[in-house]
Amino acid sequence: MDWVENFKSEFFRCFIREDRYMLLVKGLGVTVKISFFALLLGILIGFLIALCSLSKKKPLRAIGKVYTDIIRGTPSVTQLMIIYFVVFASVHWSKWIICAIAFGINSGGYVSEIFRAGILSIDKGQTEAGRSLGLTSAQTMVKIILPQALKNIFPTLCNEFIVLIKETAIVGYVGLMDIQKAGDFIKSATFIAFMPLIATAVIYYVLIKLLTLILGKVEKSMRKSDLR
Amino acid sequence: MIEVKNLQKRFGDNHVLKGVSEHISKGEVVAVIGPSGSGKSTFLRCLNRLEEATEGEIYVDGELINGPKANINRIRQKMGMVFQHFNLFPHLTVKANITLAPVTLKIMSKKEAEEKALYLLERVGLSDKANVYPASLSGGQKQRVAIARALAMNPEIMLFDEPTSALDPEMVGEVLDVIKDLAQSGMTMVIVTHEMGFAREVANRVLFMDNGVIMERGTPQEVFGNPQNERTRLFLSKVL
Numbered sequence: 001m002d003w004v005e006n007f008k009s010e011f012f013r014c015f016i017r018e019d020r021y022m023l024l025v026k027g028l029g030v031t032v033k034i035s036f037f038a039l040l041l042g043i044l045i046g047f048l049i050a051l052c053s054l055s056k057k058k059p060l061r062a063i064g065k066v067y068t069d070i071i072r073g074t075p076s077v078t079q080l081m082i083i084y085f086v087v088f089a090s091v092h093w094s095k096w097i098i099c100a101i102a103f104g105i106n107s108g109g110y111v112s113e114i115f116r117a118g119i120l121s122i123d124k125g126q127t128e129a130g131r132s133l134g135l136t137s138a139q140t141m142v143k144i145i146l147p148q149a150l151k152n153i154f155p156t157l158c159n160e161f162i163v164l165i166k167e168t169a170i171v172g173y174v175g176l177m178d179i180q181k182a183g184d185f186i187k188s189a190t191f192i193a194f195m196p197l198i199a200t201a202v203i204y205y206v207l208i209k210l211l212t213l214i215l216g217k218v219e220k221s222m223r224k225s226d227l228r
Numbered sequence: 229m230i231e232v233k234n235l236q237k238r239f240g241d242n243h244v245l246k247g248v249s250e251h252i253s254k255g256e257v258v259a260v261i262g263p264s265g266s267g268k269s270t271f272l273r274c275l276n277r278l279e280e281a282t283e284g285e286i287y288v289d290g291e292l293i294n295g296p297k298a299n300i301n302r303i304r305q306k307m308g309m310v311f312q313h314f315n316l317f318p319h320l321t322v323k324a325n326i327t328l329a330p331v332t333l334k335i336m337s338k339k340e341a342e343e344k345a346l347y348l349l350e351r352v353g354l355s356d357k358a359n360v361y362p363a364s365l366s367g368g369q370k371q372r373v374a375i376a377r378a379l380a381m382n383p384e385i386m387l388f389d390e391p392t393s394a395l396d397p398e399m400v401g402e403v404l405d406v407i408k409d410l411a412q413s414g415m416t417m418v419i420v421t422h423e424m425g426f427a428r429e430v431a432n433r434v435l436f437m438d439n440g441v442i443m444e445r446g447t448p449q450e451v452f453g454n455p456q457n458e459r460t461r462l463f464l465s466k467v468l
Contacts, residue, residue: 128278129315129374133329133381134305143332147319 014195020186027182028203034100034178035165041104042164046111053116064112071109077170079106084174095176099168107164114160118153119145151222158215162208169204179203229254229385229416230275235284237270244270246440247284252418254384257411259427259448260420262437263463268420271437272389275418276300276307288385305333308378312390314370316362316377322349323358326377341380348376352406368399372406379410386410388419392426404430424467428452436460 015021053064071079083102084095091098122145130140150157172181183200187193230252237245244267252258260268273279275286277293277300286294293303317325326348327341336344349355352372362370371391378386388407392400404426411417411430421427427434427448434451436444436459444457452468455461 123315125311125313125315126317129309129311129317130329131301132276132278132304132307132309132311133378134301134333135329136301139332143328144317148317151319 010190010192010195013190014186014192015199020189023177023182023185024179024199024203027177027179028207030096030171030176030178031165031168031180032207034096034103034168034171034176035161037097037100038103038107038164038168039161041101042107042111042160045104045108046115049108049112050115050119053112054119068109068112071106076103076106076167077173080170081173095174096171099171099174099176103164103168106167107160110160110163111157114153114156115149117156118149121152122148154215154219154222158212158219161211161215165208165211166204229256229289230418231285231287231290232275233285233287235271235274235286236282237267237274237279238282244440245274245281248437248440248442250435250442250445252416254416255414256433257415257417257431258419258433258435259431260418260435260437261422261424261427261451261463262435262443266437267440268435268437269389272387272418272420275387276304276309278309305335305381306384307387308381308383308385309387310371310374310378310389310391312393314362314367314374314394316365316370316374318362321359321361322354322365322373325362325373326380329377330380335381344380345376348379349373351379351409352376353402366399367395368402371395371399371403375403375406375410383415385416385418388417388421390420390422392421392423422467424452424464436463438463 015024049064049067052060053068055061055064080099080102083105084098088098088101126144126148127137127140130144131137135143168178169180171178172184177185179200183196186196190196230250232248232250235245235248236243246267248267248271260271262268270279274281274294277286281294284294285292288303288307291303292298293300316322317328320328323342323345326345327336327338330336330341330344331338346355346358349358352375354369354372354376357365357369357373362373365373375391391407392403395403400423404423407417407419408426408430419427419431429448431448434446434448435442436451436455436457438459444451444455444460451460452464455464
């Protein structure tokens with residue numbers, strides 16, 4: 001029963017000694033915090049950029065195009081480092097806030113395309129019906145187009161949230177201790193690779209599984225108006 | 229009530245309306261007939277500016293509605309429109325479809341709008357459908373809800389864009405009955421239609437459009453009984 005003893009001792013060294021499990025717990029907090037605020041910011045930016053891309057005004061369309069072009073054309077780790085070390089170099093905010101902003105900006109580029117596709121998927125007749133009743137274009141967007149578009153894009157949007165959470169695993173590059181960095185730290189401190197890295201993977205997996213379950217419930221309640 | 233002067237519409241190189249002038253008085257029921265592609269739907273859609281006229285002037289109650297100062301949203305509130313493909317809002321119940329505009333535009337309180345919706349649903353014979361979603365309705369029922377939705381704004385004018393063209397034959401009657409009922413109540417209406425029997429029976433006046441202009445106009449007896457224009461005769465001989 002050598003390997004059981006070995007397992008026990010490695011587990012003890014990785015997670016119990018010096019309260020190392022707390023690194024992972026705190027890392028989880030950082031990941032959740034960054035992901036959550038980046039998500040909100042991403043939705044906001046994504047929606048605004050989508051409206052720009054769909055606008056009748058050429059300069060606005062150009063803004064939308066350039067934004068998504070730059071975000072999609074450069075690696076997110078490069079964007080993160082530019083925002084952290086260049087744009088916010090002289091700003092003394094908490095690291096996690098700057099990271100959340102960086103990921104929000106990044107996610108916004110992808111979310112905007114999802115919104116754009118969603119809005120375009122709604123039949124033109126819906127807009128015409130709304131406008132013919134005397135609603136303004138903003139009222140038509142909020143009351144008629146968006147609720148339908150959101151329902152259509154919800155699964156794709158969930159996908160983007162999941163990608164976003166996993167993408168935050170690069171915040172170690174700017175010295176922030178998230179789940180990934182915590183696992184890595186334990187690996188360096190203990191010279192044990194298997195335990196901390198598998199623990200890291202399990203934590204991400206459980207986090208995303210929970211999110212998927214919740215979002216699945218939300219989607220189901222959104223579908224009550226169709227009889228499919 | 230509606231005055232159209234030299235209305236022209238171009239889609240790129242396609243000259244769809246080539247100068248349409250027409251006067252529609254209060255309480256009149258005007259049927260617009262003609263072959264596909266003749267511009268009759270475009271003409272109707274220009275009246276509430278779902279299409280922007282390339283040239284010409286449109287006055288509603290003496291007010292120029294396609295000028296730079298026109299408040300089109302306010303004008304549209306008094307011009308209800310019914311579409312060929314119903315365009316009900318699928319994410320809302322029948323009742324919410326009807327109350328959306330008057331409540332959003334603060335013309336009625338939620339309670340008033342709901343009472344009005346129930347009254348209108350009764351009028352179109354769908355009282356029992358208030359709380360279902362459009363997906364569970366038949367085509368004819370959808371179109372009757374669409375009419376109720378337009379009426380909820382208390383419009384002075386109703387525009388119908390081929391209201392029965394997308395319906396199964398057995399459902400055409402129920403929709404035409406509702407429109408007929410509305411015509412008898414004195415509503416000003418412009419109806420683009422392929423239902424010649426209906427146009428003859430309900431309209432005070434018939435416009436025959438072809439190739440972007442009004443070729444012939446007159447009472448149903450004149451246009452259907454004794455068409456003057458060669459094109460009108462040809463068209464009617466094909467459809468009657």
